[in-house]
Each structure stands twice: as structure tokens, then as C-alpha cells.
Amino acid sequence: MANDSGTANEDAHRLVGAERVLAILAELARHPGGVTLEEMARAAASPKPTVHRALASLSRFGFAAKNSRGHYVLGDEFLRLAFAHHEARPDHVRVGPLLHSLAERYGETAHYAILDGAEVVYRSKADPPFGAVKLTSTVGGRNPAHCTAVGKMLLAHALPDDAAVAAWADGRTMERRTANTLTTARALAAELRATRERGYAADDQENEAGIVCVAVPAYLTSPTVPSGAVSVSAPAYRTPLDRLVRQVPAIRAVVAVREAAR
Known part of the structure; x- marks a missing residue:
């Protein structure tokens, strides 16, 4: 003993x-x-x-x-191990050209993120080739899922109905990042219902004041379960949210081309 x-x-x-x-x-x-x-x-x-x-x-x-x-x-x-591992990840290899295509086409930042509990993790990022203002997000960085477009897109799939949203939110504090952040289960459930119906998610300066974003699901490894979400983010003064929303069909088409190559 x-x-x-x-x-x-x-x-x-x-x-x-x-x-x-x-x-x-x-x-x-x-x-x-x-x-x-x-x-x-x-x-x-x-x-x-x-x-x-x-x-x-x-x-x-x-x-x-x-x-x-x-x-x-x-x-x-x-650093060698970290970069070698990141570059070899299947989702990163698949999504890199997609993000660069979106960043070049719209002159704004494109992200690929996955859901990790109540947060999103940015796995890949492409900045626009031109433009004085670039976002400060980093690969490997995290943000709350409830106030980001990528997070809401992935939560909409992970939480299929209002009851699931209520269970997820029970006992959880949803941080208020800006005046626009949704911080109640009821508000989030309504937003996720709308997200499922229209097939994309939006962030109207909810995570960071002055920054807007739209996101669509990415099916890079499965035809039925999103591997993550792809977004285009922009300063609101330069690319208003309604302009990004009008581009959602084109963004979805670019993502679909890459999904077809899986």
C-alpha cells in the first residue's frame, strides 16, 4: 500500500x-x-x-x-512543429485557396473556423491583397460563438431547435461584446432559427464594434455535417452588412466548388 x-x-x-x-x-x-x-x-x-x-x-x-x-x-x-502541423491539416489544405479567392474577389478578410464548445477557433485566414484596413484576427484565435457569424452558423447546425438552444444556454453567461450582442437564450434561439431558414449567418457589429460579417457552412469532409464555416468580414464603413448579404449566393458558390473537390 x-x-x-x-x-x-x-x-x-x-x-x-x-x-x-x-x-x-x-x-x-x-x-x-x-x-x-x-x-x-x-x-x-x-x-x-x-x-x-x-x-x-x-x-x-x-x-x-x-x-x-x-x-x-x-x-x-x-514554431516549426506548429506551422508544419497547421499546414498539413486536411481542412487547411482544402480551404486555403477558397479563402484567398474570396479575399481577392471582395477585398475583405475571409476566415475558416470550427466550433469548439461555446467558442469558435479560427483555423485559416486570408487578408485582402490591397486595402489600408485589415482585421486583427489570428489563426488559432478564439471568439464566443454566440456573437460571431461563423459561430452562429455552426450553432444553428449543432443546436437544431429552441429546446437545444435553451439547454446549451442554461447556466452559461453570454458575454456582451457590443451594444448589438445577443445575450439571452430567447434572442439567440430566434437568430439561429433565422439562420437555418436563410442558410447563412450574419454578425452586425455583435462581436466587435465597426465590423460586420456573413458566414456559410463548409462541408469539406462530409456531405451532411459541416466541418466548419467560411466567412467574409469587413469594416462596416467600407462594406456595409447589406452589401455582404447580397454577395452570399456568390460566396456560397465559391465554397461549393471547393466542397465538390473533396
């Missing part, structure tokens, strides 16, 4: 240690310009020796490194 208890304690300690290293890695990713050991310790709310050991472990595997100023940054090996 003593040996079993000791092993359990050691496993728990190793798990905590691994979680600590991963937390340091995640914090390191928030400082693309580099961060000192002291700054990292403050950000991670951990003692400097603990943070130093975690950074040393990451450095041994090439996941962390020091730049010319002696600041810690993400290591080249971590």
Missing part, C-alpha cells in the same frame, strides 16, 4: 509539474517580443526558480530560446 501511495503521489507531482511547464509555454506565446525571467515570474505568479526550471525544460526541446537581448521567446522547434 505504501508503494502504491508513493507512486500516486509521484504521478500527481509530475502532472502538476507538466501543467506548470505548459502554463509557462502558453504565457511565453503571449510575448512575441520576448520576456525576462522576472517578467515571466510575475505573469505566471510563480517563483523565479520554478519558472527558470520550466524554461530550461522547454529550451532543451527547442520550445523556448533566448534572443539577442537575453529575453525568452518561443523556440524555433516549437
Whole structure:
């Protein structure tokens, strides 16, 4: 029994240690310009020796490194693995040309996103080749599903009726991002009903003030279940929402061509 208890304690300690290293890695990713050991310790709310050991472990595997100023940054090996994995993803390979086609055609930003619980994750993005204003969204970034066009499009499929929407919203706080954000189950259910009926979703400055968006489902891996959603987003002053909505049939046609090639 003593040996079993000791092993359990050691496993728990190793798990905590691994979680600590991963937390340091995640914090390191928030400082693309580099961060000192002291700054990292403050950000991670951990003692400097603990943070130093975690950074040393990451450095041994090439996941962390020091730049010319002696600041810690993400290591080249971590970046290589991340980019290689992203580029090899089947959905990314399929959707890249589609997004670039949409960005070039409309002069606005195109995204591909998947649903992950109550959030959307942006898997791919294409900025317009020209234009002074580009969106700050990033590949791998997340936003609440209830206030984004891609999120509402995917929720409309995942939650087939008002009862499912109510169950999903029960006990969940829907963050108010702007004055236009839908924050009640009833309002979201009505919006998802409309989304199902018209076959596209819209974001009328609900996630970010001044930004509008339309989204359609993308069936890249299955003919019946969306693998994700494709959107076109724009500053409202440059491309009003009603103008984007008029382009939905053309956007859907571009997506359909790529789906046919799966």
C-alpha cells in the first residue's frame, strides 16, 4: 500500500509539474517580443526558480530560446512543429485557396473556423491583397460563438431547435461584446432559427464594434455535417452588412466548388 501511495503521489507531482511547464509555454506565446525571467515570474505568479526550471525544460526541446537581448521567446522547434502541423491539416489544405479567392474577389478578410464548445477557433485566414484596413484576427484565435457569424452558423447546425438552444444556454453567461450582442437564450434561439431558414449567418457589429460579417457552412469532409464555416468580414464603413448579404449566393458558390473537390 505504501508503494502504491508513493507512486500516486509521484504521478500527481509530475502532472502538476507538466501543467506548470505548459502554463509557462502558453504565457511565453503571449510575448512575441520576448520576456525576462522576472517578467515571466510575475505573469505566471510563480517563483523565479520554478519558472527558470520550466524554461530550461522547454529550451532543451527547442520550445523556448533566448534572443539577442537575453529575453525568452518561443523556440524555433516549437514554431516549426506548429506551422508544419497547421499546414498539413486536411481542412487547411482544402480551404486555403477558397479563402484567398474570396479575399481577392471582395477585398475583405475571409476566415475558416470550427466550433469548439461555446467558442469558435479560427483555423485559416486570408487578408485582402490591397486595402489600408485589415482585421486583427489570428489563426488559432478564439471568439464566443454566440456573437460571431461563423459561430452562429455552426450553432444553428449543432443546436437544431429552441429546446437545444435553451439547454446549451442554461447556466452559461453570454458575454456582451457590443451594444448589438445577443445575450439571452430567447434572442439567440430566434437568430439561429433565422439562420437555418436563410442558410447563412450574419454578425452586425455583435462581436466587435465597426465590423460586420456573413458566414456559410463548409462541408469539406462530409456531405451532411459541416466541418466548419467560411466567412467574409469587413469594416462596416467600407462594406456595409447589406452589401455582404447580397454577395452570399456568390460566396456560397465559391465554397461549393471547393466542397465538390473533396
